Amino acid sequence: MIRSHGAGAVLASEIGNTVTVAGWVQRRRDHGGVAFFDVRDASGLVQVVADPAEHPIVDDLKMEYCVRVEGVVRPRPVGTENPDLVTGSVEIGAVDIQVLAAAKTLPFMIDDRSDVDELVRLRHRYLDLRRPRMAANLRARSKTTAAIRRTLDQLGFLEVETPTLINSTPEGARDMLVPSRLRQGEFYALPQSPQLFKQLLMISGVERYFQIARCYRDEDFRADRQLEFTQLDLEGSYWARDDVLATIEKVLAAVVADLRGVELGLPLPRLTWTEAMNRYGVDKPDIRFGMEITDLGETVSSCGFSVFTDALDAGGTVRGINAGPIEWSRSKADLLTARAKELGAKGLVWAVVEDDGSLRSPASKFFETWETEAIKGDLSASSGDVLLIVADSRWKTCVSVLGSLRNDLGRPKDHSELSFLWVVDFPMFEEREDGSITFSHHPFTSPQSVDDLRTRPREAVSNAYDVVVNGIELGSGSIRIHDPVVQRQVFDILGIDASEAERRFGWFLEALEYGTPPHGGFAFGIDRLVMVLQNEGSIREVIPFPKTQTGLDPLTGAPTWVDDSQLGDLGLSLSETALERRDEKTLDPG
């Protein structure tokens, strides 16, 4: 036995006992005649006291040396207790000190104070994970999956593993591909979600399925997006929408209780998609703050500003937000206008409410006094407030731009407050720029009305729903299509003709033919949930070994070039471009 106690378990109750602890040297404080050092392990930290004359080895102890200390627990002298430390009322008087393993000079210090470049952290992730905050994040993640499993087990769910080498379905996100050796020229795809397998499990009679599933999407990175991520995936038979929502709410409540120690108010608030878009301009609203979008169309319908009237004449809309008394300057106006254009608006009209009630704005001269007053009234504006107004011939462009500006300006910087909500009644389809139609959720989502699907698919509302926390899309689900006729109909509307549907999804359509129970389910991102609950700004902080934005793991160097013989086994060869890149990189790595 190397140790008798965890460092964090050396409490006042051990006074007088001989204990052995093992861990890393946090810091050494050598006063000449007496020296202190802290031993840190996964359980916490305890102070060791040694006389350097008696224990010359303390001179050698550097930060992060792995040591073993045997000693007697004693109370600290009065006045030297450390209230910030769980073990702060005691210390270990060293009897024997051994170095188990020396450590090189560290690339960064193992504490939460040091602000270190992420690339350096990732290159030495094993050290980064020693930092208390990162260790806590790992622990929180484990507690999250434990709470999920506990809750779903109590509800009678079966945890089932589905394959990760599956077939590619090019809709939606780009697939991560894996070449087959035994069947040269053919490829597996890594799953973007276990969607069809869990539906098959419903057909198999599992009735209550879940899986904590690694999923893969080969798309560009964001602070909340990695190539691989982990989802809680679940599905149930004979479920209506509210059965799914209630189940997810129970899971979320259990996780929030375990990680935050607070009770989640259930049921969670619900917004329809249309309401969310109209009030917040996004389908994942952050409702921790107001600044809601207001329709100014009626107010400005006869004003002299052609930007507004032209948009209205084209069947569009004019809407605004009251950004409140924010600091305003020419450069701020330029910045926000550029942002609005980046988001797809043709421009941005701003107005500052002056003390005399007038509007200072490039557009103010176009408004009659009554119009100025009406705009202020619509937006509940008072002196000093900044009003931002967007006009567009497309409703969705207008509200989306304002919704993003609203987020830019008002969104709380952290997640100390939690605001979960459901967004329900998503449209079944959405239009692309070119006017063609695509699914807004996925092609296995059922419509609320099969009649609508047939007669006016562009207006059809789906049985899809999202759960959102603090403006972050946590996950989504739906009641699925269990009728193969309807499923074929949806493929048809999406422009997948019968023969193509048969070729790609024939196996699934056939499965639906054998008495498929009505079913539905959900999936939410565990990385994102833990990120929010741990009050982190990026999922990389809660993923033990994440990748950088270009898909590199700075620690292992993945992805790497492989031997030509390996490529040969797979029937693959590299393109000219790839070969050039390889030669450059081989000469000048990194």
Next chain:
RNA sequence: GGGAGCGUAGAACAGCCUGGAGUGUUCGCCGGCCUGUCAAGCCGGAGGUCGCGGGUUCAAAUCCCGUCGUUCCCGCCA
């Protein structure tokens, strides 16, 4: 695919706008002193391809172009 920011000692930065010797700060590292510290303190020291390549210039960390890396954003993400 596009836009923006960043890259200077082991770490975090300042210096760059307005070119003039690798100048500076904090932490770490090395040596010394020190009997109650806990981000110990004091004294001394070492440590640099200013990401890389090119250009402008008498002179480049600084200005220009390119490139690599990284972060954030737009597109993309059923």
